[in-house]
Amino acid sequence: MHYGALHPESRAFLSSWQALNGLADQSETGSAMSKDASSMIGRIFLAQRASEGVFTFKTVGADLKLWTGRDLRDHDVASLFHGADRSLIRALLESAITGPGPALARAAAFGAGFGQRTEVEWVFLPLTDKSGAERVLGLFQPISQSPSISKPVLRFSLTALLPPTPEMPVRQGLRLVVSRD
Template identity: 30%
Template sequence: MVDRTIHPNTRVLLDAWRRLNAAPGAGAGKTPQVNDHPELVERLFVIQQMRDNAWLFRNAGEAVTGLLGRQLTNHNFLDLWTGPDRKMMGAFLEAIRLDGAPGVVRGRGETMTGQRVELEVSLMPLAHAAERPGAYRLLGLYQALGGEPMLKGRPVWRHRISMLVPPDTRSEGPQLKLVASNG
């Protein structure tokens, strides 16, 4: 995934995910600690895929519930999106599940009275979730990209997708080099 333009919190979480999912012995550096990034914890959430293809919130941090203006546990993540955006989001979640790699959504949230905020939602598979049928979970980061004061305390109600950055599953394997000799 090309991550030059993502929010710094998203970068931190993606880097942590990569380190935690690296092959044994391949991870360099220390294991991420919650104390290193306390502002991230309140923006995290976990969703779980159900048999009917709903993605239920299992938990959500205070900043997420504050921006959305409600408790989210057992609510369908896909209900945040409507029409074509809901279909795109469903397919996007399926791509993350199948590829086993993170993806990022850029979009905007809107209140019932029309105030808007730009958003970035990062989603990444949780380790070992695929091993338990019916328990596939994704870790998410719901990040406003500035403009939260413009909401004037009103909750985000509608979500629209501007850009999807799908999982990058390119493998870094041996490279083939062609050498020609004219002699």
């Protein structure tokens, strides 16, 4: 899996992050910044590193709550996966922070009905703030537009991982800002 193989909305999410971090050329920056992100809002989440390899959800969009059947705030991101996949997703999240750079995963989502399966993508983008908190901004992206799968899904199973690439330089320019107004 490489960036070109991603769902168009996953690519737009990644492109916006690259533009905000000054990693895209001027023509790509304008294009990325002009994309309407309203269709992604329900699938965006924020996770914070609680300890090595453990990232807990801090905010979760409504679509992700529907897919998982629960409010994931303060739950470990890896809790959505089973067995060896838990260790792999934790290592992928760590790589996004330590890289730092975008990390991506593709997973199969299994529904309750016989043979119900669809592919989803997970995009993890590193963020920093003045306190030094280590967070990732994420996108949960179903691959097919109208998946015929019962919700909540029973489990996610990893099918591909793409850790940060060394050839993508990352300047920590995008910062998380909290407004309590």
